Amino acid sequence: MSESYVSLQDISKSYGQLVVCRNLSLAAKKGEFLSLLGPSGCGKSTILNIIAGFVRPDQGHVYVGDELMDEIPPSRRNLGMVFQNYALFPHMSVYDNVAFGLRIRKYPEGETKERVTNALQLVRLPGLEARFPGQLSGGQQQRVALARALVIRPKVLLLDEPLSNLDAKLRKEMQNELKLIQKEAGVTTIYVTHDQEEALTLSDRIAVLNPSVGKVDQVGEPEEIYANPSTEFVAGFIGASNFFSGGVKSIDEHEMEVQTDSGLIYVRRRPFKVGDPCLLAIRPESVRVATVKIQGKNVLEGEVVHRAYAGFSLRYEIMLPNNRISANIPITHSVKNLRKGDRVIIQLDPQDFIVMKRSLHTKGS
């Protein structure tokens, strides 16, 4: 219990017919940057609002630092929160915005001034105290919102997709800044986003929220989640994935043979038995594409049905017997000039497959 600083236990919340979460449990460690990742509209914000105290769960408990928060109103939970639209008070100056929390707590003006100045320095916006929010750019407003939340030295910092309103370049810059500021402040942070790349970049750990079950499918470090997704949902959501469903046909010392609708596929041996239904996933960047016959296991023939250019990479959509997969190849690769209708050979390395259990009523059967 003392390992986790923020703890959600068995939280359930529904709005009429819409189930946001069902017996969801989640824990964040002290000082860590935890991302809550999931598709848009899946209730991540609701969960954040439950931690903040704006939404009351139908059941379950919220603990912050071993203290039960259930009956405590948001104004007394001592948390910091940054919203997607920054929510700076437009009728107050930057200084008054940042000082708001301190003034409510009746800090003496001298200490307030010191803390506000430090906070603005932390977010790299010194000297803007007299400006008004309407005079600031999006990135600046964001930082002021961050300073305002941090200046009260909150127990936990809650961020609700704070970078969504920024353009791509600014977003990348702010991601780096945010990470530095968080480390410097040392505050436990829960970050809500639908952008898996952002989550992979920023987080110490990621919790992937699966809306169809209302629970967290997997929690782990970014590399772990990417390399070893534990469910089909996580595999499909983090990085893209190509899926093959089938059943284990035979097992030997190092490999398993899986019978799929597209043919026999060899994968690294996992704890399965012959006859088990399973789901194979392989990343588009692991698909080898060639125009002539190549050596190796899992060589399949297919036809290019789509070509998409993305600057530094190329994505081919290839039709295989009973399946359609994506292949990402770098633009420097020799097979960059295939067109729709071209026949190709693909090779899938057994080491690159992720193998998951499949229940007979998941999609892909």
Added chain:
Amino acid sequence: MVPLLYMAQYSVYRYDPLMIAIPDLTLENYAKVLFDPYYAGVLLRTFRIALLTTILSLVLGYPVAYRMFVAKGFEKMTITIVVLTPLYVSMVILAYAWVTLLLPMGTINSLLQSLHIIGEPLKLMYTETGVVIAMTQANLVFMILSIHSSLENIHPSLHRSAQILGASRLQTFSKVTLPLTIPGIAEGSLLVFSITVSAFMIAFFVAARQAMVFPVFIYDQAMDLLNWPLGSASGIILLTIALVPITIGSALAHRLAMRFRIAEE
């Protein structure tokens, strides 16, 4: 615009009992109104009533607007319908209804007397007080809608931000909500003031000539006495004088809205 131009034209003609207006350019109509203490008194009363009505509408209207804002579903719908009532009814009917309420043996006095709150009936008819009460009720809707609109324009995340920073409900209201509704208050006040200063129907029925307001005076001149020149001049005077607080108020309201970045330059 055209009727106003006609008015301006008539206002500088000379009044004649037989011909009504002779195109003999003169400023005597203006002089008559502006320099006569009686008419100055009427003008002053008109503005006083407008000011009192505005303040009363604000004090009574804000809580209603706020309640309307927080309400949901059925409650919200009910409040809205009730608030909008003055708009469904013709002004004549509204004014006449108030007469029924304000008379010595009318509804208000009967109620207060039967509850033993007063012994003698209050004199509400034919007084400024009665006019202010009736005008307030008729104009509340404009104040309420204005304030309600500015309340709705405040993004909910602003309230949440204040709360998460430690502000109580009262503090959130006084430090965040109220300041941000000042443009709405200004707009509503301007509207109510403008309407009341030129309002005719209620003053005509409730105050008649015993607590004369300018619009009634103008009516008398133009319709009863057929003194179009004097009536026209009075109309122009009222318009001009009323424009002063309205223009200043508008400019202030706009600057406030800009300051809060609600309106653009």
